[in-house]
Amino acid sequence: MPAPNAAPSKVSRASLDELARTCSQVRRDILRMVHAVQSGHPGGSLGCTEFMVALYFKVLRHDPKAWNMDGVGQDLFFLSNGHISPVWYSVLARSGHFPVKELATFRRLDSRLQGHPTTHEGLPGVRMASGSLGQGLSVAIGAALAKRLNGDTHLVYSLHGDGELQEGQVWEAAMSAAAHKVDNLIATVDWNGRQIDGDVDQVMPLGDLPAKWRSFGWDVLEMNGNDMADVLRGLEEARSRTGQGRPVVILMRTEMGQGVDFMTGSHHWHGVAPNDAQLDRALAQLPETLGDY
Amino acid sequence: MNPYPKLDEKDTRSGFGAGLLEAGQRDPRVVALCADLTGSLKMDAFAKAFPDRFLQVGIAEANMMGIAAGLTIGGRVPFTGTFANFSTGRVYDQIRQSIAYAGKNVKICASHAGLTLGEDGATHQILEDIGMMRMLPGMTVVVPADFNQTRQATLAIAVHEGPVYLRFGRPKWPVFIPADMPFEIGKAQVLVPGTDVSIFACGHLVWRALEAAEALLREGIRAEVINVHTIKPLDTAAVLSSVERTGCAVTCEEHNRHGGLGDAIAQVLACHRPAPQEYVAVNDRFGESGTPDQLLRKYGLDTPDIVAAVRRVRARR
Ligand SMILES: Cc1ncc(C[n+]2csc(CCOP(=O)(O)OP(=O)(O)O)c2C)c(N)n1
Numbered sequence: 001m002p003a004p005n006a007a008p009s010k011v012s013r014a015s016l017d018e019l020a021r022t023c024s025q026v027r028r029d030i031l032r033m034v035h036a037v038q039s040g041h042p043g044g045s046l047g048c049t050e051f052m053v054a055l056y057f058k059v060l061r062h063d064p065k066a067w068n069m070d071g072v073g074q075d076l077f078f079l080s081n082g083h084i085s086p087v088w089y090s091v092l093a094r095s096g097h098f099p100v101k102e103l104a105t106f107r108r109l110d111s112r113l114q115g116h117p118t119t120h121e122g123l124p125g126v127r128m129a130s131g132s133l134g135q136g137l138s139v140a141i142g143a144a145l146a147k148r149l150n151g152d153t154h155l156v157y158s159l160h161g162d163g164e165l166q167e168g169q170v171w172e173a174a175m176s177a178a179a180h181k182v183d184n185l186i187a188t189v190d191w192n193g194r195q196i197d198g199d200v201d202q203v204m205p206l207g208d209l210p211a212k213w214r215s216f217g218w219d220v221l222e223m224n225g226n227d228m229a230d231v232l233r234g235l236e237e238a239r240s241r242t243g244q245g246r247p248v249v250i251l252m253r254t255e256m257g258q259g260v261d262f263m264t265g266s267h268h269w270h271g272v273a274p275n276d277a278q279l280d281r282a283l284a285q286l287p288e289t290l291g292d293y
Numbered sequence: 294m295n296p297y298p299k300l301d302e303k304d305t306r307s308g309f310g311a312g313l314l315e316a317g318q319r320d321p322r323v324v325a326l327c328a329d330l331t332g333s334l335k336m337d338a339f340a341k342a343f344p345d346r347f348l349q350v351g352i353a354e355a356n357m358m359g360i361a362a363g364l365t366i367g368g369r370v371p372f373t374g375t376f377a378n379f380s381t382g383r384v385y386d387q388i389r390q391s392i393a394y395a396g397k398n399v400k401i402c403a404s405h406a407g408l409t410l411g412e413d414g415a416t417h418q419i420l421e422d423i424g425m426m427r428m429l430p431g432m433t434v435v436v437p438a439d440f441n442q443t444r445q446a447t448l449a450i451a452v453h454e455g456p457v458y459l460r461f462g463r464p465k466w467p468v469f470i471p472a473d474m475p476f477e478i479g480k481a482q483v484l485v486p487g488t489d490v491s492i493f494a495c496g497h498l499v500w501r502a503l504e505a506a507e508a509l510l511r512e513g514i515r516a517e518v519i520n521v522h523t524i525k526p527l528d529t530a531a532v533l534s535s536v537e538r539t540g541c542a543v544t545c546e547e548h549n550r551h552g553g554l555g556d557a558i559a560q561v562l563a564c565h566r567p568a569p570q571e572y573v574a575v576n577d578r579f580g581e582s583g584t585p586d587q588l589l590r591k592y593g594l595d596t597p598d599i600v601a602a603v604r605r606v607r608a609r610r
């Protein structure tokens with residue numbers, strides 16, 4: 001297991017190229033999984049690909065082969081916006097948590113890859129059920145407090161949708177993390193400006209989001225979630241700000257549907273599966289780099 | 294033979310959408326609220342026709358229930374729309390205190406109920422909502438059987454005074470209730486008269502019960518099929534008069550066997566006319582991803598399961 005706080009601060013060109021190749025394959029996985037069962041959520045999954053790849057292939061100090069529920073001595077990750085399960089399942093498989101071929105069972109009967117992530121079926125990598133929005137930050141705070149009680153210096157990461165922030169529980173959680181000085185937690189918001197019914201600004205505007213988090217006592221960072229170099233920089237900076245008595249949030253600008261030209265620019269692809277022709281057009285934009293499942 | 298031919302296939306949530314639009318046209322007091330699921334709940338037509346009477350609240354169901362309760366003070370008739378899980382479990386105390394206990398005229402309209410929402414899986418497949426809602430004093434609980442009946446039920450609850458939970462679903466499902474068949478809250482419907490067993494069903498499983506009755510007839514068993522579209526207040530007289538003749542009951546619901554239609558019927562039978570009963574319901578488990586048909590089969594809610602339950606219950610008579 002790597003030593004704590006041993007992440008590389010400078011990333012080589014070769015390393016960025018390799019991560020880009022991984023992103024291309026993960027995006028193919030997402031599209032093929034959703035297409036195969038004609039259900040699931042490609043939009044947010046595609047938008048969060050760089051973040052999830054950076055986290056699982058560069059940032060998390062963890063051992064996928066030795067994954068266990070308690071994760072003592074490991075960094076933890078919680079997906080609060082559980083509908084983007086396709087991107088999570090793909091990076092979990094591609095980082096060695098379970099066989100890549102199992103991606104073919106996504107959303108099918110008797111699968112460990114449920115529509116929304118669950119612990120029920122025992123899929124390695126998943127420590128909490130999610131899907132009903134707004135609950136993940138509380139859970140991440142609890143896990144971070146457990147780490148503190150256990151004298152475990154590893155970190156807890158979480159991801160949340162921006163529409164999801166409309167849930168009141170998120171702000172109850174935000175308040176409590178600051179009050180309890182949960183400074184071993186890095187929450188990230190997928191700030192894509194979209195949700196099911198339209199743009200977040202039309203559905204229920206979030207107002208001045210950085211100011212809101214700051215006023216709740218959080219250390220606030222911003223990054224471009226679709227620029228791998230900036231994602232690595234942002235995550236590195238966030239990590240450097242842990243242990244200072246405040247929880248850290250990264251407001252991550254992304255584009256819903258990133259990587260497939262016709263899936264960007266609106267909320268349309270939040271939860272729509274591509275048909276055969278659309279899948280072909282999409283895959284043509286994404287080289288197969290690591291072999292399709 | 295099944296006297297109710299399949300007229301069409303439509304989702305019950307579209308019946309809600311159609312009924313809501315009509316209710317809005319008939320009564321200017323009707324307002325609708327939605328929590329970022331306008332398309333899924335088929336509320337777009339209402340939102341378009343009555344933009345001033347439609348409130349988008351974002352992904353904030355607890356707030357939606359509170360606002361709906363407040364809208365009744367001043368005479369509005371609010372309809373809330375979201376998935377069944379987020380309509381009940383998510384907001385139980387808001388419903389309990391601000392709607393049920395306070396006696397407010399809110400219509401809680403819930404789509405994607407039960408297993409048949411399919412691939413989204415267990416986080417979304419609530420199987421406990423009928424139980425939770427029927428435990429609330431003063432709450433009316435309606436679970437219509439098809440598109441036509443969901444439309445009728447939506448219109449009926451609009452003119453009914455008091456809090457209502459209206460439960461419907463996502464998939465396309467057989468339409469078989471004639472559009473002009475009378476619908477009255479609290480009045481169960483004997484769809485097929487019979488003498489050998491009473492099959493009580495609600496929601497999507499009414500169609501399955503009709504299929505089962507047809508199969509049973511081929512074995513010479515004449516099943517009475519009763520559509521219990523209102524689970525609370527339960528039509529006690531209809532339950533008793535049927536079981537008086539048949540001597541046994543099978544209950545069919547897309548819900549946990551704890552707390553739902555089956556328990557409501559069992560309570561009536563235990564108190565008034567003890568009789569053997571078998572449950573066709575989810576056996577105290579969470580659901581999972583799959584197609585609606587696969588899930589009904591795996592969780593024992595399919596037509597052959599009803600037939601088997603009838604054989605079991607008759608053997609116990
Ligand atoms: C409590 C709850 N309410 C409603 C939903 C239905 N739902 C699933 S995703 C979604 C929109 C989420 O928006 P956002 O968090 O911005 O995610 P994005 O669309 O950007 O992926 C909604 C309303 C849900 N899953 N949970």
Ligand SMILES: [Mg+2]
Nearest residue numbers: 162163194195
């Ligand atoms: Mg969003």
